[in-house]
Amino acid sequence: MAPRPLSREEIDAALAELSGWELDGDRLRRTYSFARHLQAAAMVVHVARIQDELDHHADLLLGYNTLAVSVNTHSAGGKVTGLDVELARRIEAVAPAHDARP
């Protein structure tokens, strides 16, 4: 069964616990900054592992000392679902280990 799109209230409640994340249209987004490019690249690999574990995949954009994460749920018509929130929480949990800056 396709996951259910969250209401705006549900998204706002989730974002209240996800510092640095925002709703941009129908996507959850956050950009992480790092002191060094390789730290950002290492976080890409870590996030990719989490994404395969959850079978839920964000768009990851590796920049110069930055990693931009943007996610919605394709099977829910490109809306934000609980799967996006779960992925965002899992990414947040590993960000400190990569010395990601606020």
Ligand SMILES: C[C@H](O)[C@H](O)[C@H]1CNC2=NC(N)=NC(=O)C2=N1
């Ligand atoms: C078959 C597999 O479970 C699906 O294609 C998964 C893979 N990763 C996914 N990622 C995202 N962001 N949305 C999806 O609907 C989705 N579906």
